[in-house]
Amino acid sequence: MRRAAVIGIGNLFRHDDGVGLVAAEFLEPVRLDADVLLETGEPTRLIDAWEGRSVTVVIDAIRAGSDPGTVHRIEAGVDGFPDGGQYTSTHGAGLEAAFHLACALGRAPDRLIVYGIEPADVSEGRGLTPTVSAALPGLIDRVAQEVRALCV
Amino acid sequence: MSHKARPQRSLTTEALARVEGEGAMRVEIHDGRVERVELNIYEPPRFFEAFLRGRRFSEPPDITARICGICPVAYQMSACRAVEDALGMEVSGQLRELRRLLYCGEWIESHILHIHFLHLPDFFGLDSAIELAGVNRPAVERALELKKIGNELLELIGGRAIHPINVKVGGFYKVPTRRRLLSFRPVLERARDLAAEVVALVSGLDFPDLQVEHEFVALRHPSEYAILEGRIVSDRGIDITEQEFPDHFAEHQVEHSTALHSRVRARGAYMVGPLARYSLNFDRLTPVAAQAAAEAGLGPECRNPFQSIVVRAVETLDVCEVALGIVDAYDEPDHPSVEAEVGAGVGHGATEAPRGLLYHRYQLDADGLITDAVITPPTSQNQAAVEDDLVRFVEANIAEEDDDVLRRGAEVVIRNHDPCISCATHFLDLTVVRS
Secondary structure (H helix, E strand, O other): OEOOEEEEEOOOOEHHHHHHHHHHHOOOHHHHOOEEEEEOOOHHHHHHHHOOEOEEEEEEEOOOOOOOOOEEEEEOOOOOOOOOOOOOOOOOOOHHHHHHHHHHOOOOOOEEEEEEEOOOOOOOEOOOOHHHHHHHHHHHHHHHHHHHHHOO | OOHHHOOEEEEEEOOOOOOEOOEEEEEEEEOOEEEEEEEEEOOOOOOHHHHHOOOEOOOHHHHHHOOOOOOHHHHHHHHHHHHHHHHOOOOOHHHHHHHHHHHHHHHHHHHHHHHHHHHHHHHOOOOOHHHHHHHOHHHHHHHHHHHHHHHHHHHHHHOOOOOOOOEEOOEEOOOOOHHHHHHOHHHHHHHHHHHHHHHHHHHOOOOOOOOOOOEEEEEEOOOOOOOOOOEEEEOOOOEEOHHHHHHHEEEEOOOOEOOOEEEEOOOEOEEOOHHHHHHHHHHHOOHHHHHHHHHOOOOOOOOOHHHHHHHHHHHHHHHHHHHHHHHHOOOOOOOOEOOOOOOOEEEEEEEEEOOEEEEEEEEEOOOOEEEEEEEEOHHHHHHHHHHHHHHHHHHHOOOOOOHHHHHHHHHHHHHOOOOEHHHHOOOOOOOOOOO
16 A cells, blocks of 8 residues: 555646645655645546555645635545546546546545635636635645644 | 428537537538538637747747647657757757657557547447446556556656656757666557557447548658658648748638638648548558558558547557667767757748647747747648538438437547647637628
């Protein structure tokens, strides 16, 4: 069994869509006793990254209709998981498609927990918005606490 | 109810699934005839050509790689070769071979993705590879393994799998040792075996009958199945250098698309991509790939767009063989790149992206700054051919009364071409107004 992983996914050139990558940069593998990985969200790479792990925590921007900056936590198989549905392309096939494909192939991690921040702006451009930046420390603390607790 | 009782039919798909990028399709049928078809590309234009102006000659490989996450190497290679043409540089020997090897990795990745994740579900009547995993798990497992090998090859030569960082005008920042490349040989042998299995799988599919008569356009090289360079040839007599591309091909604006349509100046619509490449270069396949093509039932020419899935599989097998040959013959070059001497000039570069011919042109001033840039991606070249295929398919199946069935079939016709709409939307003339 591989050790736990934290995977930050997103696109740094789409403002708040990069929040998962930014958050992951702040997490230290040694202190967490977990691998910290940065990914675009491309499904085949995600499946490779989490296969054979007991726990995987993914950090991403999540649009759920809440106020920008709201932190969400979803555990696959516990909270239900968004339908992968008919992905529109390999560019657009994201975390949901990756998870459902992994399940179909028996390659999902034992536990998949997704942390996300509601974005304010995912248009083209660099840098997080002030609202999402302000929520970032709280998100990082919650992820670090959960990973440490899970890996004891 | 016959179609005569329904004089007006309209098939519309607002958001096409399983194509790269955002597009829509509209087919209008009047009195049993297809009156209008449109492949609507509504993804926002991206203005790459405009913001390349004023940049240094060294920047296009990294900037244009960002046009696509599936085929960044194609953009890097066409950009490098166009800039090198402008500066009178020649990149040859092992550096050229390393470029081909990098490109092989991208072909493996891109073809395997399209075959299994975008195209194959259609032949099983399924909506996604997730459903496909339920009915043919070995096929999806094989795809993931091949995709991973493609990724590893890109990382080995390009430094990372998406938007490689080791490519520069003149060659590379760093080249691998011979020992490192040879250690990858068993992985490539595995890829070759898996690719042969993919050919066997897709050759057994049922293909709707559709023969297209488009003019096929592709690169052709004296001894290779052209990927990195060659003359631009067609089956109707075009045989020109890359530098002559603008003299023979023109782009024009259409109202329903943010991507330009391309035409052969003398004639009209044409087609690039696997079918064109294969039909113009069948005699340049490696013996292993040629044998597999024969066993798959392909002749020296293929004009059925549904069979593009077989051609992509054969091409995947071919690049595995090519990659093995490059690895075996590799000697680490003395220098990782050729030095550029800055000066004014105009340069052209055409390479074969997985989806077809990708042409770049740059004009440089005496300080090596770009004063003009033109990028012609394969999808914009193929738009007219895709629309023509739609007309033929719908007219051949006009007796089908169920609009959903007909629409689904028409969507597959589009997916046959593996359109990369994100790549194609690079231009919008905001002043054009048509009634």
